[in-house]
Amino acid sequence: MEEIDRLRKEIDKIDSRIMNLVLERKRASSRVIAMKKHAGMPVYDSAREGGIIKSLLEEFGGALDERLISALMQAILDDSKAREGAPGKKKCALFSSAGTADAALELKARPFIIAGPCAAESLAQVESLAEKLAAMGIRFMRGGAFKPRTSPDSFQGLGAGGIKMLREAAAKRGMFLVTEVLDIVQLEENYDKIDMIQIGSRSMTSFELLKKIGKMTAADRKPVLLKRGWSSTLNELISASEYITRYGNTNVMLCLRGIRTFEQIDSDLRNTPDLAGILELKSMTGLPVVFDPSHATGNSKYVIDVAKAALLLGADGLMIEVHDHPEAAKSDGAQAILPEALREIAEFIRFRL
Ligand code: PEP
Ligand code: MN
Numbered sequence: 001m002e003e004i005d006r007l008r009k010e011i012d013k014i015d016s017r018i019m020n021l022v023l024e025r026k027r028a029s030s031r032v033i034a035m036k037k038h039a040g041m042p043v044y045d046s047a048r049e050g051g052i053i054k055s056l057l058e059e060f061g062g063a064l065d066e067r068l069i070s071a072l073m074q075a076i077l078d079d080s081k082a083r084e085g086a087p088g089k090k091k092c093a094l095f096s097s098a099g100t101a102d103a104a105l106e107l108k109a110r111p112f113i114i115a116g117p118c119a120a121e122s123l124a125q126v127e128s129l130a131e132k133l134a135a136m137g138i139r140f141m142r143g144g145a146f147k148p149r150t151s152p153d154s155f156q157g158l159g160a161g162g163i164k165m166l167r168e169a170a171a172k173r174g175m176f177l178v179t180e181v182l183d184i185v186q187l188e189e190n191y192d193k194i195d196m197i198q199i200g201s202r203s204m205t206s207f208e209l210l211k212k213i214g215k216m217t218a219a220d221r222k223p224v225l226l227k228r229g230w231s232s233t234l235n236e237l238i239s240a241s242e243y244i245t246r247y248g249n250t251n252v253m254l255c256l257r258g259i260r261t262f263e264q265i266d267s268d269l270r271n272t273p274d275l276a277g278i279l280e281l282k283s284m285t286g287l288p289v290v291f292d293p294s295h296a297t298g299n300s301k302y303v304i305d306v307a308k309a310a311l312l313l314g315a316d317g318l319m320i321e322v323h324d325h326p327e328a329a330k331s332d333g334a335q336a337i338l339p340e341a342l343r344e345i346a347e348f349i350r351f352r353l
Contacts, residue, residue: 210243258296270298
């Protein structure tokens, strides 16, 4: 008993030392922020944040749980941002992993890749892709089961059966499922099977759906991927995110996926890649910014280069459509890349970024 008491006192002292170190770090970072502001430099440097966590993972990853390192450092980094207030036009919500589901913790390792087919088409297709993605180290598998198609004659998705296939294929390989719901009923019926809720471009202004997602995710703070409406401004996208964050879940990621401009009159691009939006959104909010080069270009021959550009501009993550047989895909085949092409992006992140 005496030994336990002695050890507990020692632990209390260690805890107090940890807090003092956090305080010391906070003071130093305040000085850096003040100097940057004085020099008119941008205060937030996402590349440095990522670098800090990466090098700590390298140094301590063997001895400590990687999730602990990421979550601890992210909480410390978030704290200095919150304290200073966000620059820019809109108030800032901060993505935070504290007390959340596993998927939110996993998202702390940036940049992350969300990849998979536009739509689940068959068990064989989903299983084959899941196997290849997992082998590449991808942790987030996307795939639509409820597809928001422009024409009612187009493939509408496999519905609940598609979610089941995707869920099982992802979960048995330790991946998280990212999938879209179009309405409140689909949300309620599938909530527990989805690790990250996707809200599509067409639904960005479905405010009742957004509110419901905000309320439902307030307790578990499940991550939400909110895609930009193709004719929405960045401020409109941020306002849409506030329909969710105001109920308490700030784990919302903003996804740029191209916008419609006059360029579409006579180019091979389905949309105009809104790449500079990455810079803007990052200066306007504390939310992670994801770039979707598949919908942004609509053309597989541009997907890899635009994905790399997005990474170089500081995107926190990418969402990419892949298919084993793009020519036979039931939706968005023209923009689907092969799994081998995705490997090039994964390696770019690992070795070149
Ligand atoms: C999708 O990601 O499957 C999709 C439908 O994209 P968007 O909502 O951006 O058109
Ligand atoms: Mn698609």
